[in-house]
Amino acid sequence: MIDKDLIAINRKYNEDQLTVDWFLGKRCNYDCTYCTSDVHDNFSPHIPLIDLKRSIDLFLKSAPADKIKIGFTGGEPTVHPDFHKLCEYMYRLGIIETIVTTNGTRKAEYYIKLLRHISSITISQHFEHAKNEEFLTKMETIVKAIPDKNNIQIQVMFHPEYFDEAKEAVDFYTTNNIKFTLRRIRRIGKFAKLVNDYTKEQLDWFFEKSNQSGVAGANTVIYYKENNNIKSREVHVNEISGSEKNNFNGWTCWAGILNLHVWFDGTVYRGNCRAGGPIGNINDPNFSLPIKPMVCDL
Numbered sequence: 001m002i003d004k005d006l007i008a009i010n011r012k013y014n015e016d017q018l019t020v021d022w023f024l025g026k027r028c029n030y031d032c033t034y035c036t037s038d039v040h041d042n043f044s045p046h047i048p049l050i051d052l053k054r055s056i057d058l059f060l061k062s063a064p065a066d067k068i069k070i071g072f073t074g075g076e077p078t079v080h081p082d083f084h085k086l087c088e089y090m091y092r093l094g095i096i097e098t099i100v101t102t103n104g105t106r107k108a109e110y111y112i113k114l115l116r117h118i119s120s121i122t123i124s125q126h127f128e129h130a131k132n133e134e135f136l137t138k139m140e141t142i143v144k145a146i147p148d149k150n151n152i153q154i155q156v157m158f159h160p161e162y163f164d165e166a167k168e169a170v171d172f173y174t175t176n177n178i179k180f181t182l183r184r185i186r187r188i189g190k191f192a193k194l195v196n197d198y199t200k201e202q203l204d205w206f207f208e209k210s211n212q213s214g215v216a217g218a219n220t221v222i223y224y225k226e227n228n229n230i231k232s233r234e235v236h237v238n239e240i241s242g243s244e245k246n247n248f249n250g251w252t253c254w255a256g257i258l259n260l261h262v263w264f265d266g267t268v269y270r271g272n273c274r275a276g277g278p279i280g281n282i283n284d285p286n287f288s289l290p291i292k293p294m295v296c297d298l
Contacts, residue, residue, distance in 0.1 A: 001207040002235065002243035004224035011259075012219050012234060017096075018063035018289075019259040020070045021272055024052075024083070026264055028076040030103055030129050034159075034185050040075055047264065049082040053089055055266070055282045062289055065094035073101045075264070084114060091117040101155070104130060108141040115146055124155040124183075125169060127162035136172050143178055153179040155238075158206055160185070160198045170209055182210050184242045210239055248296045256290045273298055 011019075026044040028035075059068055070090065077083055077100060090098055097119045102111075104123040111121055125135055143149055154173055158166050166182075173180040184198070184206065198206070218234035222245075225231075240246050256270030256279060263269065266283040270276055276294045280287040 001210075002222065002239055002245050004226065006222050006224050006240075006245050007230070008223040009240070010221045010223075012221055016067060017258065018059065018068050020059060020068070020262060021260065022070055022072050022262045023074060023264050023272075024072050024077040025075045025080060027079050028074060028103070029079055029105055030076065030126060032126050032128055044075075044264070046080050046082075049085055051283070052082075052086050055262070056086075056090060056093065056095075058282055058285070058287065060093070066096045068095050069097040069099070070095060071099040071101065076103055076105070078102050078106050078110070078114075084110075084117070087114060087117045104135065104138065108138050108145070111142050111152075112145045115151055120151045120153070122153050122155050122181075124157055126157050127159050127165045127169075132165055132168050132172070136169060139173075139178060140176060143176070149177070150179065153181060156180055156182050158182050158184055158202075160202055163202055163205075167205070174212070181236055181238050182206055182242070183238045186241070206242065210236070210242065249298055251296045252293050253296045254293045257293065258289075260289070270294065 023039075025046060026039060026041050027046065028040040028042065031040070031042070056070075059070070072083075080086075087098060087100075098117075099120050099122065100114070100118055101122045101124060103126060104111075111123075115121060123139065139152075139154060143152060146152065154169075156166055156169055156173075170180065170182070172178075218236050220237045220240065221232055221234055222240065223230055223232045253270070253275065255273075255275070259271065261269040261272045261274070262282055266281045267278050268280045268282055268287065269278060270290070275296050275298050279290055
């Protein structure tokens with residue numbers, strides 16, 4: 001748990017890397033109670049593959065392939081019928097890092113094959129739909145079949161109503177050396193807010209397990225004051241939101257300079273918070289990255 005007020009945060013990975021968080025489409029085969037209709041449905045049309053490739057080509061105008069990191073979310077990106085073809089296209093172009101966040105409903109063989117053309121997969125376990133008996137067996141099958149176990153991690157969506165199931169899943173991942181992160185439930189949407197009906201026992205367990213060795217590695221550096229000294233430590237970004245320390249109103253934010261959030265219709269924002277509003281559209285051939293930071297208005 002982060003118990004200090006933050007004064008700055010910074011991403012841990014390469015400073016000169018263009019990072020794209022791409023919301024590929026709204027369509028999803030789940031209907032989680034905490035995911036609102038502005039980010040998911042089961043009927044939105046799929047973006048044609050030719051348009052997706054054109055967007056990739058535009059990213060290459062902003063940075064070389066070996067400096068681009070793309071993370072796909074949704075919706076559920078793997079319901080797109082040409083998603084694997086898109087990943088193969090990026091692989092051939094030499095995109096340095098491709099990450100997919102998925103709900104894990106495809107067969108194990110699908111993910112094993114997909115990992116030949118992408119860097120890593122984050123599989124979110126939504127307990128309203130993904131029951132341990134089937135889900136854990138599938139995760140074990142995938143992990144056993146891939147050469148590099150670091151290429152997969154499970155994001156345990158810690159719903160307060162599924163405490164026993166979450167504990168069982170985390171025990172399984174720990175025992176089988178499967179990387180995982182824990183994430184408190186938020187009401188997803190434009191103004192995402194944490195669910196606050198956790199008990200003290202549940203929150204104590206959450207923060208204890210979030211800091212154990214089996215959890216996927218840190219990806220963010222936080223800075224805080226202690227005894228008039230500025231200190232820092234590395235954390236996983238989920239720990240920031242889990243501790244409700246992600247209120248950055250009034251901060252100078254460099255999001256959008258080397259990282260972007262692309263909405264399913266091509267609208268580009270500085271980050272998935274959408275602070276500052278749209279900065280362009282990836283389908284516009286004249287689109288270019290911002291060159292100045294902004295003050296967070298959320």
